[in-house]
Amino acid sequence: MRAAVLKEHGEPLSIEDVPTPDPEPHGAVVELEACGICRSDWHGWMGDWEWLDIKPQEGQILGHEPAGRVVAVGEDVTSISEGDHVAVPFNIGDGSCKQCRTGHGNNCENGMPLGFLEEVPGAFAEQLHVPFADHNAVELPSGVSSVDMAGLGCRFMTSFHALAHRADVEAGDWVAVHGCGGVGLSAVHIADALGANVIAVDLQEEKLEKASDLGATETVNADEAKDVPGAVEAITDGGAHVSVDALGIATTCQNSVLSVDKRGQHVQIGLSTQDEQGMIPLPTDAMVMNEVEFIGSLGMPPSRYDEIFRMVATGKLDPKAVVSETVALDDVNEKLSAMTDFGTVGIPVIDDF
Incomplete structure (x- = not known):
């Protein structure tokens, strides 16, 4: 064969x-x-x-x-x-x-x-x-x-498990998705189907347009925004209830954690690259002060x-x-x-x- x-x-x-x-x-x-x-x-x-x-x-x-x-x-x-x-x-x-x-x-x-x-x-x-x-x-x-x-x-089932089983997504919640590759676009579509208001974050306008087609309520171009977490906070009036890193690089992981509102949840789907090799510095003090949950999700x-x-x-x-x-x-x-x-x-x- x-x-x-x-x-x-x-x-x-x-x-x-x-x-x-x-x-x-x-x-x-x-x-x-x-x-x-x-x-x-x-x-x-x-x-x-x-x-x-x-x-x-x-x-x-x-x-x-x-x-x-x-x-x-x-x-x-x-x-x-x-x-x-x-x-x-x-x-x-x-x-x-x-x-x-x-x-x-x-x-x-x-x-x-x-x-x-x-x-x-x-x-x-x-x-x-x-x-x-x-x-x-x-x-x-x-x-x-x-x-x-x-x-x-x-990709599709990974995003479904992350949002339907691991995170506490409820109707009307703000869900931010950082990285709109295949798994991120799947997460946008699934979060929308679960009743959430979705913010898609990516560097490429073409991917953000696709995310809008799949149900994103708002988009943030990370190449243009000086402060991605600040942009998410402004849209949501405080921060996302759930934020997803669908890429796995230090920037998207940190932006996702910092995009979460008090007592919100960050969900890590993306695995890291040679640059991080599984080790990404996190804003732990902010996570403690805001009681942010860090949730891993696999398949x-x-x-x-x-x-x-x-x-x-x-x-x-x-x-x-x-x-x-x-x-x-x-x-x-x-x-x-x-x-x-x-x-x-x-x-x-x-x-x-």
Whole structure:
């Protein structure tokens, strides 16, 4: 089968033939119909996250936002069958640890991030092996397309978990989203669907316009504003109830924390780059004086995807609205390179392998 294989960090992925996977007894093989190209793939391509022990090595197949059809299942798999239409979360769990058994599979004690470790080759390929498929393969509702659902592998479901489960977003709350890449635009759309008033913050006007289309009530151009937290405070008459760093650099993290009103919440979705390596200075005195909560959020438990599906069915959520374009596997290097200068808007999705 064809796959995009990492040869050297920062150098073009090699499109080549690799062995087709066979299912482990607990696994399933999915023929890919779509896979999003995420900024997390860019991080892996650039060799980030060594400090998290998830730096992809030479020979790794990247890609972690897959959707497609099951073509083979292992002998121990009971919940899915050949022909089922599924999405697969990037936070692969074993389904049996304490975290998985209590509904927190995104924090599996033996978790493996899809496409970042040798044990879990990714979805920039014609087919994908899904370990522990009873836990990790999420059957999609009838009538939805794989392209529209690809963001459920990472960006869309990550934002949903952050705002619907981790933060206390209530109708009428002000929610500020710092960084309007794929995960940030998803957060804008989801916060709007939850009834919040959304402020989108970014350097690029094109992304702010997209955020407005997705439900942002107000926008702040961080390239023009001298004081981003001050701009948020002025719009909200005191500060946001919830503020999200959807990028993961020091500036957006600090701006987000300082944008929060008294007793508000900062939610950290974005993971950091080589510049920070997981360590960002914070205004701790201001956090103490204002009783600001700092909340981390990772992925989403597979067992709760039905919450998204119910909102999609009633028209409250529309994951395809965040998809910017469809491309071929051969275009993956162009899209990864564009992310170096934040040159993509929304979610590019591979639909031709």
